[in-house]
Amino acid sequence: MESTVASKLDALLRLQSLDSQLDEILRVRGDLPEEVRDLEDEIAGYQVRVSKFDEEIADLVQNIANRKQAIKDAEKLIKKYEEQQENVRNNREFDAITKEVELQKLEIQIQEKKIREANFQIEQKNTDIQETKSKLSERQKDLDTKNAELQVMVQESEEDERKLNAAKEEAQQHIEERLLTAYNRIRKNVRNGLAVVAVKRDACGGCFNTVPPQRQSDIASKKKIIVCEHCGRVLADVEQKVVA
Numbered sequence: 001m002e003s004t005v006a007s008k009l010d011a012l013l014r015l016q017s018l019d020s021q022l023d024e025i026l027r028v029r030g031d032l033p034e035e036v037r038d039l040e041d042e043i044a045g046y047q048v049r050v051s052k053f054d055e056e057i058a059d060l061v062q063n064i065a066n067r068k069q070a071i072k073d074a075e076k077l078i079k080k081y082e083e084q085q086e087n088v089r090n091n092r093e094f095d096a097i098t099k100e101v102e103l104q105k106l107e108i109q110i111q112e113k114k115i116r117e118a119n120f121q122i123e124q125k126n127t128d129i130q131e132t133k134s135k136l137s138e139r140q141k142d143l144d145t146k147n148a149e150l151q152v153m154v155q156e157s158e159e160d161e162r163k164l165n166a167a168k169e170e171a172q173q174h175i176e177e178r179l180l181t182a183y184n185r186i187r188k189n190v191r192n193g194l195a196v197v198a199v200k201r202d203a204c205g206g207c208f209n210t211v212p213p214q215r216q217s218d219i220a221s222k223k224k225i226i227v228c229e230h231c232g233r234v235l236a237d238v239e240q241k242v243v244a
Contacts, residue, residue: 005222005223005224005225006222007174008175008176008179008225009196009222009225009234009236009237010236011171011174011175012175012179012183012195012196012234012236013196013198013236013237014171015168015171015172015175015183015196016183016194016195016196016197016236018164018167018168018171019168019187019193020193020194021160021164022161022164022165022168023193025157025160025161025164028153028157029150029153029154029157032146032149032150032153033150035146036143036146036147036150039139039142039143039146040143042139043136043139043140043143046132046133046135046136046139047136049132050129050132050133050136053125053128053129053132054129056125057122057125057126060118060121060122060125061122063114063118064115064118064119067111067114067115067118068111068115070107070111071107071108071111071112074104074105074107074108074111075104075108077100077104078101078104078105081097081100081101081104082101084097085097085098085101179225182234183195183196183234186232186233186234189232190206190231190233192206194206194233195233195234196233196234196236197228197233197234197235197236198235198236198237198238198239199211199216199219199235199237199238199239200239201239202216204228204230204231204233204235205233206228206231206233207228207230207231207233209228209230209231211228211235215235216238219235219236219237219238220237220238222237
Protein backbone atom coordinates (compact mmCIF):
# COMPACT_ATOMS: atom_id res chain seq x y z
CA MET A 1 0.00 0.00 0.00
CA GLU A 2 2.89 2.31 0.91
CA SER A 3 4.61 1.91 -2.46
CA THR A 4 1.29 2.40 -4.23
CA VAL A 5 0.68 5.76 -2.54
CA ALA A 6 4.29 6.76 -3.16
CA SER A 7 4.00 5.92 -6.84
CA LYS A 8 0.78 7.95 -7.09
CA LEU A 9 2.50 10.94 -5.54
CA ASP A 10 5.51 10.55 -7.83
CA ALA A 11 3.18 10.36 -10.83
CA LEU A 12 1.40 13.53 -9.70
CA LEU A 13 4.73 15.30 -9.24
CA ARG A 14 5.77 14.21 -12.71
CA LEU A 15 2.52 15.50 -14.22
CA GLN A 16 2.84 18.79 -12.34
CA SER A 17 6.39 19.25 -13.64
CA LEU A 18 5.25 18.71 -17.23
CA ASP A 19 2.28 21.06 -16.81
CA SER A 20 4.51 23.72 -15.26
CA GLN A 21 6.86 23.53 -18.26
CA LEU A 22 3.89 23.87 -20.62
CA ASP A 23 2.64 26.81 -18.53
CA GLU A 24 6.03 28.47 -18.93
CA ILE A 25 5.83 28.13 -22.72
CA LEU A 26 2.42 29.82 -22.67
CA ARG A 27 3.73 32.48 -20.26
CA VAL A 28 6.54 33.36 -22.68
CA ARG A 29 3.95 33.86 -25.41
CA GLY A 30 2.30 36.30 -23.05
CA ASP A 31 -0.84 38.08 -24.20
CA LEU A 32 -0.11 37.51 -27.90
CA PRO A 33 -2.63 34.69 -28.41
CA GLU A 34 -5.36 36.73 -26.72
CA GLU A 35 -4.38 39.85 -28.68
CA VAL A 36 -4.62 37.84 -31.92
CA ARG A 37 -8.07 36.55 -30.96
CA ASP A 38 -9.24 40.06 -30.05
CA LEU A 39 -8.00 41.44 -33.38
CA GLU A 40 -9.70 38.60 -35.26
CA ASP A 41 -12.97 39.37 -33.47
CA GLU A 42 -12.62 43.10 -34.18
CA ILE A 43 -11.91 42.48 -37.87
CA ALA A 44 -14.88 40.12 -38.11
CA GLY A 45 -17.02 42.88 -36.58
CA TYR A 46 -15.83 45.40 -39.18
CA GLN A 47 -16.50 42.90 -41.97
CA VAL A 48 -20.05 42.36 -40.72
CA ARG A 49 -20.53 46.14 -40.54
CA VAL A 50 -19.36 46.62 -44.14
CA SER A 51 -21.61 43.80 -45.29
CA LYS A 52 -24.56 45.40 -43.51
CA PHE A 53 -23.82 48.78 -45.13
CA ASP A 54 -23.67 47.09 -48.54
CA GLU A 55 -27.06 45.49 -47.96
CA GLU A 56 -28.55 48.81 -46.84
CA ILE A 57 -27.16 50.56 -49.92
CA ALA A 58 -28.58 47.84 -52.16
CA ASP A 59 -32.00 48.38 -50.53
CA LEU A 60 -31.71 52.15 -51.05
CA VAL A 61 -30.73 51.67 -54.72
CA GLN A 62 -33.77 49.45 -55.23
CA ASN A 63 -35.90 52.00 -53.40
CA ILE A 64 -34.67 54.74 -55.75
CA ALA A 65 -35.39 52.57 -58.77
CA ASN A 66 -38.94 52.00 -57.50
CA ARG A 67 -39.48 55.72 -56.95
CA LYS A 68 -38.15 56.57 -60.41
CA GLN A 69 -40.64 54.12 -61.84
CA ALA A 70 -43.38 55.79 -59.78
CA ILE A 71 -42.37 59.14 -61.31
CA LYS A 72 -42.61 57.69 -64.82
CA ASP A 73 -46.04 56.29 -64.01
CA ALA A 74 -47.15 59.68 -62.70
CA GLU A 75 -45.83 61.43 -65.82
CA LYS A 76 -47.80 59.03 -67.99
CA LEU A 77 -50.95 59.78 -66.01
CA ILE A 78 -50.35 63.52 -66.34
CA LYS A 79 -49.99 63.17 -70.08
CA LYS A 80 -53.17 61.10 -70.18
CA TYR A 81 -55.11 63.63 -68.08
CA GLU A 82 -53.88 66.55 -70.14
CA GLU A 83 -55.13 64.82 -73.28
CA GLN A 84 -58.48 64.24 -71.58
CA GLN A 85 -58.72 67.94 -70.71
CA GLU A 86 -58.90 68.75 -74.40
CA ASN A 87 -62.13 66.79 -74.67
CA VAL A 88 -63.98 67.83 -71.50
CA ARG A 89 -67.62 68.78 -71.76
CA ASN A 90 -67.87 71.20 -68.86
CA ASN A 91 -65.88 73.06 -66.20
CA ARG A 92 -66.60 70.43 -63.55
CA GLU A 93 -64.84 67.74 -65.57
CA PHE A 94 -61.99 70.16 -66.37
CA ASP A 95 -61.51 70.99 -62.68
CA ALA A 96 -61.62 67.31 -61.71
CA ILE A 97 -58.94 66.42 -64.24
CA THR A 98 -56.87 69.45 -63.22
CA LYS A 99 -56.98 68.22 -59.63
CA GLU A 100 -55.75 64.78 -60.70
CA VAL A 101 -52.88 66.39 -62.63
CA GLU A 102 -51.92 68.43 -59.55
CA LEU A 103 -52.00 65.28 -57.40
CA GLN A 104 -49.67 63.49 -59.80
CA LYS A 105 -47.30 66.46 -59.89
CA LEU A 106 -47.29 66.49 -56.10
CA GLU A 107 -46.56 62.74 -56.17
CA ILE A 108 -43.59 63.42 -58.45
CA GLN A 109 -42.27 66.08 -56.05
CA ILE A 110 -42.60 63.69 -53.11
CA GLN A 111 -40.81 60.89 -54.99
CA GLU A 112 -38.01 63.26 -56.08
CA LYS A 113 -37.58 64.39 -52.46
CA LYS A 114 -37.40 60.76 -51.28
CA ILE A 115 -34.84 60.00 -54.02
CA ARG A 116 -32.64 62.91 -52.87
CA GLU A 117 -32.86 61.67 -49.29
CA ALA A 118 -31.96 58.12 -50.36
CA ASN A 119 -29.00 59.38 -52.40
CA PHE A 120 -27.81 61.35 -49.37
CA GLN A 121 -28.08 58.23 -47.23
CA ILE A 122 -26.10 56.28 -49.82
CA GLU A 123 -23.35 58.92 -49.73
CA GLN A 124 -23.27 58.74 -45.93
CA LYS A 125 -23.12 54.96 -45.94
CA ASN A 126 -20.36 54.96 -48.57
CA THR A 127 -18.41 57.30 -46.30
CA ASP A 128 -19.05 54.95 -43.37
CA ILE A 129 -17.88 52.03 -45.51
CA GLN A 130 -14.64 53.78 -46.41
CA GLU A 131 -13.96 54.67 -42.77
CA THR A 132 -14.75 51.13 -41.66
CA LYS A 133 -12.58 49.62 -44.39
CA SER A 134 -9.75 51.94 -43.37
CA LYS A 135 -10.01 50.74 -39.76
CA LEU A 136 -10.28 47.16 -40.98
CA SER A 137 -7.11 47.58 -43.05
CA GLU A 138 -5.23 48.99 -40.05
CA ARG A 139 -6.39 46.15 -37.80
CA GLN A 140 -5.52 43.60 -40.48
CA LYS A 141 -1.96 44.96 -40.56
CA ASP A 142 -1.83 44.72 -36.76
CA LEU A 143 -3.16 41.16 -36.93
CA ASP A 144 -0.60 40.16 -39.56
CA THR A 145 2.19 41.55 -37.36
CA LYS A 146 0.91 39.85 -34.21
CA ASN A 147 0.34 36.59 -36.07
CA ALA A 148 3.89 36.69 -37.41
CA GLU A 149 5.27 37.27 -33.90
CA LEU A 150 3.14 34.48 -32.49
CA GLN A 151 4.11 32.12 -35.29
CA VAL A 152 7.80 32.67 -34.53
CA MET A 153 7.21 31.93 -30.84
CA VAL A 154 5.15 28.84 -31.63
CA GLN A 155 7.78 27.52 -34.04
CA GLU A 156 10.53 28.09 -31.47
CA SER A 157 8.70 26.04 -28.83
CA GLU A 158 6.69 23.73 -31.08
CA GLU A 159 8.96 20.71 -30.70
CA ASP A 160 9.29 21.15 -26.93
CA GLU A 161 5.54 21.58 -26.61
CA ARG A 162 4.91 18.46 -28.67
CA LYS A 163 7.26 16.39 -26.53
CA LEU A 164 5.83 17.76 -23.30
CA ASN A 165 2.26 17.05 -24.39
CA ALA A 166 3.21 13.52 -25.39
CA ALA A 167 4.93 12.98 -22.05
CA LYS A 168 1.93 14.48 -20.24
CA GLU A 169 -0.44 12.13 -22.03
CA GLU A 170 1.73 9.20 -21.05
CA ALA A 171 2.00 10.40 -17.44
CA GLN A 172 -1.76 10.71 -17.11
CA GLN A 173 -2.11 7.01 -17.91
CA HIS A 174 -0.48 6.23 -14.56
CA ILE A 175 -2.89 8.33 -12.51
CA GLU A 176 -6.33 7.09 -11.55
CA GLU A 177 -9.26 9.15 -12.81
CA ARG A 178 -10.32 10.32 -9.37
CA LEU A 179 -6.91 11.79 -8.62
CA LEU A 180 -6.57 13.26 -12.10
CA THR A 181 -9.94 14.99 -11.77
CA ALA A 182 -8.95 16.43 -8.38
CA TYR A 183 -5.57 17.52 -9.77
CA ASN A 184 -7.15 19.36 -12.71
CA ARG A 185 -9.70 21.00 -10.43
CA ILE A 186 -6.99 22.30 -8.11
CA ARG A 187 -4.89 23.55 -11.03
CA LYS A 188 -7.87 25.42 -12.38
CA ASN A 189 -8.55 27.12 -9.04
CA VAL A 190 -5.00 28.25 -8.17
CA ARG A 191 -3.33 31.23 -9.77
CA ASN A 192 0.09 29.71 -10.48
CA GLY A 193 -1.21 26.37 -11.76
CA LEU A 194 0.56 24.42 -9.02
CA ALA A 195 -1.71 21.63 -7.77
CA VAL A 196 1.07 19.38 -6.44
CA VAL A 197 3.97 20.84 -4.45
CA ALA A 198 6.69 19.88 -2.02
CA VAL A 199 7.24 21.31 1.44
CA LYS A 200 10.21 23.65 1.26
CA ARG A 201 11.75 25.43 4.22
CA ASP A 202 8.93 24.13 6.42
CA ALA A 203 6.28 25.75 4.23
CA CYS A 204 3.84 24.71 1.54
CA GLY A 205 5.44 25.21 -1.87
CA GLY A 206 2.20 26.70 -3.17
CA CYS A 207 0.83 29.10 -0.57
CA PHE A 208 3.96 29.30 1.66
CA ASN A 209 2.03 28.72 4.85
CA THR A 210 3.93 26.83 7.57
CA VAL A 211 3.55 23.05 7.67
CA PRO A 212 3.94 21.55 11.19
CA PRO A 213 6.82 19.06 11.75
CA GLN A 214 4.55 16.08 12.43
CA ARG A 215 2.64 16.77 9.22
CA GLN A 216 5.92 17.03 7.34
CA SER A 217 6.86 13.62 8.70
CA ASP A 218 3.57 12.17 7.45
CA ILE A 219 4.13 13.74 4.04
CA ALA A 220 7.69 12.40 3.79
CA SER A 221 6.53 8.88 4.64
CA LYS A 222 4.22 8.93 1.60
CA LYS A 223 1.80 6.55 3.26
CA LYS A 224 -1.23 8.66 2.35
CA ILE A 225 -2.11 11.63 0.17
CA ILE A 226 -2.05 14.82 2.24
CA VAL A 227 -3.30 18.24 1.15
CA CYS A 228 -2.36 21.65 2.49
CA GLU A 229 -4.93 22.75 5.06
CA HIS A 230 -4.62 26.35 3.82
CA CYS A 231 -4.73 26.10 0.01
CA GLY A 232 -5.83 22.53 -0.71
CA ARG A 233 -2.78 21.65 -2.82
CA VAL A 234 -1.38 18.12 -2.67
CA LEU A 235 1.77 18.01 -0.57
CA ALA A 236 3.76 15.30 -2.33
CA ASP A 237 7.17 15.49 -0.67
CA VAL A 238 9.40 17.39 1.71
CA GLU A 239 12.37 19.47 0.53
CA GLN A 240 12.35 17.71 -2.84
CA LYS A 241 12.89 19.50 -6.10
CA VAL A 242 10.16 18.99 -8.67
CA VAL A 243 11.94 17.54 -11.71
CA ALA A 244 10.79 16.38 -15.12
